[in-house]
Amino acid sequence: MGMKLTGYRRKELAWLYLFVAPPVLGFLIFGLTPMLFSVYISFQRWDMITSPTWVGLDNYVELLKDEKVIKSLYNTVYLMIGIPLGMMLSLLLAILMNRSIRGISFLRTMYYLPVISPIIAVSLLWQWILNQDYGLLNQMLWNWFGIAGPNWLGDAAWVKPSLILIGLWSGIGGNMVLYLAGLQSVSSTYYEAAEIDGANGWQKFSRITLPLLTPIHFFVVVMGVIGAFQSFSQIYVLAVDGGPEYSGATVVYYIFQHAFKYFNMGFASAVAWMLGLLIFFVTLIQFKLANRWVYQD
Amino acid sequence: MKYKKLADYWALLLLLSGLIFMIAPFIWTISTSLKSQRNIFEIPPKWLPDPLTYSNYVDVWQQVPLLKGFMNSLIIVVVVLTVGLLISAMSAYAFGKFEFPLKGVLFLGLLGTMMIPYSVVMIPQFIGFSWLNWVDTLLPLIIPGLFGNIVVIFFIRQFISSALPNDLIEAAKIDGCSFPRIFWTIAMPVMKPALAAQAALGFMGIWNDFLGPLIYLHTPEKQTIQVLIASMQAMYIGQSNYPIIMAAAIIAMIPVILVFFFCQRYFIESLAISGIKG
Numbered sequence: 419m420g421m422k423l424t425g426y427r428r429k430e431l432a433w434l435y436l437f438v439a440p441p442v443l444g445f446l447i448f449g450l451t452p453m454l455f456s457v458y459i460s461f462q463r464w465d466m467i468t469s470p471t472w473v474g475l476d477n478y479v480e481l482l483k484d485e486k487v488i489k490s491l492y493n494t495v496y497l498m499i500g501i502p503l504g505m506m507l508s509l510l511l512a513i514l515m516n517r518s519i520r521g522i523s524f525l526r527t528m529y530y531l532p533v534i535s536p537i538i539a540v541s542l543l544w545q546w547i548l549n550q551d552y553g554l555l556n557q558m559l560w561n562w563f564g565i566a567g568p569n570w571l572g573d574a575a576w577v578k579p580s581l582i583l584i585g586l587w588s589g590i591g592g593n594m595v596l597y598l599a600g601l602q603s604v605s606s607t608y609y610e611a612a613e614i615d616g617a618n619g620w621q622k623f624s625r626i627t628l629p630l631l632t633p634i635h636f637f638v639v640v641m642g643v644i645g646a647f648q649s650f651s652q653i654y655v656l657a658v659d660g661g662p663e664y665s666g667a668t669v670v671y672y673i674f675q676h677a678f679k680y681f682n683m684g685f686a687s688a689v690a691w692m693l694g695l696l697i698f699f700v701t702l703i704q705f706k707l708a709n710r711w712v713y714q715d
Numbered sequence: 716m717k718y719k720k721l722a723d724y725w726a727l728l729l730l731l732s733g734l735i736f737m738i739a740p741f742i743w744t745i746s747t748s749l750k751s752q753r754n755i756f757e758i759p760p761k762w763l764p765d766p767l768t769y770s771n772y773v774d775v776w777q778q779v780p781l782l783k784g785f786m787n788s789l790i791i792v793v794v795v796l797t798v799g800l801l802i803s804a805m806s807a808y809a810f811g812k813f814e815f816p817l818k819g820v821l822f823l824g825l826l827g828t829m830m831i832p833y834s835v836v837m838i839p840q841f842i843g844f845s846w847l848n849w850v851d852t853l854l855p856l857i858i859p860g861l862f863g864n865i866v867v868i869f870f871i872r873q874f875i876s877s878a879l880p881n882d883l884i885e886a887a888k889i890d891g892c893s894f895p896r897i898f899w900t901i902a903m904p905v906m907k908p909a910l911a912a913q914a915a916l917g918f919m920g921i922w923n924d925f926l927g928p929l930i931y932l933h934t935p936e937k938q939t940i941q942v943l944i945a946s947m948q949a950m951y952i953g954q955s956n957y958p959i960i961m962a963a964a965i966i967a968m969i970p971v972i973l974v975f976f977f978c979q980r981y982f983i984e985s986l987a988i989s990g991i992k993g
Contacts (some may be wrong), residue, residue: 426888433894437809439824440802444862449828452839458840466842489862511733514726525730526978529737534975534982536923538941539964542948543744547956554743557760587740648832651925655945670834670926677838678930687838694835701830 450480460687470684477688487689489664493578494647497668500582500589503644505635508590511626514596526598530591537588541655544584545571571656574665581666584652591636600634601627632713638705647697650674669693748772748961755957771962774886778959779947781966784940791853791939792921795860796914802863804910808902809869812884825865833926841930855931856939860921867913874909875902908981915978922971940967 421529460477466468481487515526515572532540547554548570556567570580608626617625650670660675669689677686742762747755749764775781809815810822844855849933879902887897930940935943944963951960975982 422842430894431815434809434813434815435900437805438821439805440861441863441865441868442821444824445865448840448859448862449831449836452836452843453831455839455842458835459842466845468721511730514730517723517726517729519723521727525734527976528734529762530982531972531975532737534919534971536941536967536971538923538925538945539967540962542944542960543740545952545963546747547740547743549738552756552758552760554739554760557758561759587737593735635829644832648834654925654929655948658948673834673838674926674930677841683838683842690832690834690838694832697832698830 456534456687456690459684459690462684464683465681466683467681470700477685477690480685480691483691485666486660486664486672487669487692490660490667490669493664493666494649494668497581497585497649498643498646500585501639501646503582503585504589504593504642505638507586508593508638509597509631511590511594512601515594516601526595529594532588533591533715535588537651538655540584540588541652544580544587545656548580571666572662574661577657577661577666581652581656584656596638597631597633600631604630621672629713632711636704636708636712640701643700643703643704646699647693744961744964747958748965750958752956752958755955763857771958772966775959775963775966777948779943779950779963781934781940781943781963784938784943785970787853787937788922788939788941791856791860792918794857795921796917798861798868799863800910800914800917802861803867803913804871804903804906806863807868807906808875808898810868811872811876812879812881812902827870830951837926837930844931850931851937852931853937856924856927864917867917870913871906871909875906878909879905911978912981915974915981919971919973925982955967 459470461471461472461474463473463476511529515522515529548556550556550567550569550572553567553570555570559565559567568576570576604627609622609628612622612626648670649668653661653666653668653671654674657671660667660671672691673686673693675690676682676689746762746764749767749769751766751768754761754764754766786892810818810982815924840855840859841850844850847854883901884897889903892900923941924939925941925945928942929945932938932942938946944960944967947963948959951957
């Protein structure tokens with residue numbers, strides 16, 4: 419019996435390793451190897467046509483001096499203003515939605531629609547809405563308020579606010595669903611106990627709802643920051659060639675330009691590594707700070 | 716009780732006014748796509764196209780290989796989802812239900828891949844794939860997806876570690892059921908809802924993906940629908956042909972919106988689960 423069991427176990431182990439092998443292989447082939455290769459190319463000057471030349475840390479020195487790197491990094495961080503704005507709006511929406519009245523699931527669906535719409539289609543649609551002369555937004559501003567709207571995507575001062583606006587429109591539905599799930603998991607006994615103690619609506623919100631939702635705030639911030647560091651598609655459509663005075667270019671857009679337009683593979687890899695490390699450390703810091711403010715039960 | 720009712724009415728009122736801002740862009744897009752080009756410059760703008768024309772849809776379908784774009788996107792989605800989900804389900808089952816040497820290290824290593832941004836690996840991957848002569852084919856967009864996806868593995872592992880009782884596996888073992896058969900006949904049916912949720916999310920992710928297809932696909936006939944409609948901008952915006960661009964945008968949106976309406980339950984569920992657990 420004992421022998422038979424080890425025989426079965428040996429077979430089982432073989433199956434287990436076979437079952438976990440593909441993702442591990444995938445990680446080695448498409449994750450680890452490219453990552454190490456990327457470090458290596460970041461020390462080279464290479465256009466993929468002539469053979470690469472070793473330049474040491476030149477690419478890294480160069481990127482720190484490059485005005486466009488600084489600018490695209492600034493733009494990327496600037497666009498993160500949309501994260502807290504989006505959180506406030508999504509939480510407000512979730513609170514409004516968190517009731518069983520007729521038509522509420524229809525409303526949830528409609529607010530969620532922009533989340534699933536292809537980002538390229540959404541960007542094209544907003545490009546038309548934000549057109550200076552004939553776009554819907556400026557027409558409305560003029561007809562209703564007598565305001566002559568700016569050239570949203572053509573004026574360096576307005577490109578980033580426009581991108582934030584579009585980001586809010588297309589993103590709040592997603593976080594709304596997360597907050598809604600969070601609100602529904604808060605036990606009603608907390609509120610009942612607070613009501614007996616004479617707490618008012620605001621006190622219940624700020625002392626019960628908000629603290630109990632901190633795990634969701636944390637998730638939304640962490641994912642939002644990682645996503646914002648990597649934003650590209652909407653920039654590609656809405657800020658062609660980086661937009662006026664490079665005011666709309668993000669870091670990934672900059673990397674894309676250098677790698678796939680100018681074929682500066684070494685330099686682009688160096689910038690990619692700078693971004694990768696930045697994302698890693700910012701996320702790490704967020705996790706370190708989490709136990710100071712995220713509620714765990 | 717009465718107060719509660721009143722609050723509900725206020726909430727409804729606020730949500731309905733917000734709804735205008737959420738759906739106006741869609742309606743405006745549909746409206747523009749049904750206008751002829753000279754009618755889009757009217758002041759004040761008209762919501763109802765007059766005269767109404769479908770010619771933009773016909774034109775864009777004839778001038779841009781949209782059907783090819785759909786097929787290319789569809790090939791990637793179908794292959795990656797069927798193979799990738801099966802592979803992910805297999806390793807999620809192994810990680811979630813069994814103990815074996817190196818399990819912890821392997822799983823942590825895989826979780827680490829979530830931390831690697833695509834921008835770091837896209838350049839070396841491009842170099843590798845161009846060395847294989849795979850540029851301008853769908854292969855670089857399909858092959859990496861066949862090895863499973865750690866986010867999916869993590870999600871399904873969480874799901875089955877509670878949804879699939881160990882006793883069931885033990886009983887099947889005693890009955891002489893082989894390892895792959897237990898997986899296929901017992902674990903897979905239990906995983907179905909989690910797999911459906913991930914399939915719905917995966918469809919959206921792959922269908923809407925842009926950066927990867929943009930890097931690899933250069934010939935219009937080989938591009939995915941997203942790359943095709945993005946390239947329309949360069950072709951038509953110079954002549955301010957917004958109606959044709961809007962028609963293309965609507966065409967690109969229709970499949971995802973259809974899938975969303977049919978699989979809505981799975982979306983909301985999976986998002987909620989991943990949000991709370993994450």
